[in-house]
Amino acid sequence: MKYKIDAYIVDDHAMFCEGLMEAVNRSETVRVSRCFTSFRDCRAALVQRCPDVLLLDISIPERQRETEPAPECGDGIAFCQWVTGAYPKVKVVALTIHDEYAVIRRMLDSGVHGYVLKSAPVEELLTAIEHVWKGQRYISPAVENIIRQTGSKAVRLTQPEQKILEDVCQGYSNPEIAERLRLSAETVKWYRKRLLAKFGVKNTVNLVALVLKEHILPDGGE
Amino acid sequence: MKYKIDAYIVDDHAMFCEGLMEAVNRSETVRVSRCFTSFRDCRAALVQRCPDVLLLDISIPERQRETEPAPECGDGIAFCQWVTGAYPKVKVVALTIHDEYAVIRRMLDSGVHGYVLKSAPVEELLTAIEHVWKGQRYISPAVENIIRQTGSKAVRLTQPEQKILEDVCQGYSNPEIAERLRLSAETVKWYRKRLLAKFGVKNTVNLVALVLKEHILPDGGE
DNA sequence: CAATCTTCCACCCATTAGGGTGGTGGTTAC
């Protein structure tokens, strides 16, 4: 019996973990040895032993319904950066429902080796796993399409723009933002105008709706 | 060999469908005979033959990325209403990631027999399937908690309130909404104030963010 | 019937948003 690629799954949806584990383990090439529904658990396991491949859903909420105090692993992006930094030998495949460009971009930037959507069949995931295991990158064709189509016209934000956008999305007024960021109210006003222009929307409501829908900002909730 | 409960799965994430099918089919009591990744396909199949139980993810987008023209089945809520109306013998189990009260409420109101979160283990789903098959309702304990906790303080909207909220969330100004709904601008203004008060937020941005995050309105996107 | 709620509209007010146009100083790119 030939060697099977050893994989972990990290996904807060237990049902998805269990199901995917069954489906993947029917294959000849890959074996899912462990599943985790939180970054914390996975982190603890990685310290003990590393798999060949880590299948990672980055849309896991940081705190579940304000019950837990605070996670030491941050969000999916932070966790991914930590894994790729601390365990370079572990190949990470992002496995998510997110087909928004901003999410894909952030994930690819945090050192992920593969990106597969949950809308893809298991077969494609297996292909991705084999690719990344061999050291190749694997980006789902569907994802590549999105990158090609929306990547060119994607809005790039400077640092102050992003900071002000965050505050705008939290409902702060220009004077409030000015005080929070130690800027002139006029400057904030000017940035707000720039943001509206950059995103091509006509008012703050449309801006916020767009940002939330497309997950433009790293911290979707707050 | 004893009879197994026949089930269909409807979920736009093929990977989830395949995995769950494998996991469920390991059980002694339930057999998933078919999977669908769109309401349209499922609808076509139901006309031919009905399962005992339908496992239904309602967060399937109506149009995928503006490619298809328009679905004849509407969104998950509409599809659920259609199924429970046209095929009363089919027991529907809502199977979603949504733990927001507004979504749960709408789903329960559209005649669903069970409600299970994807964060639950497969085991719980099997329990739910057996319950609804016997004619009982099954609401996940986690979901019942949410109903108890947030149900009492949930905001109830009147018809014009909802209509105006929809327009507000799309970024229309008071004069614009007034024209769209054939109302006085002053009236719209007054409703907007009521909405802010009802939801306990201080401005429109916070209102819109809340509505989008909690899926207060049936039509999340548009 | 009285109480209550909803729907609708009105006027007052201060603050904010949004659009335009302008400038300075700094960094980066070619």
Add this chain to the structure above:
DNA sequence: GTAACCACCACCCTAATGGGTGGAAGATTG
């Protein structure tokens, strides 16, 4: 260097928002 961009601030203006208070017609409910 010089063009381009960025960060920052300023003044102009109109329109919209948000808060207060008020009233009238209609339906619902006890």
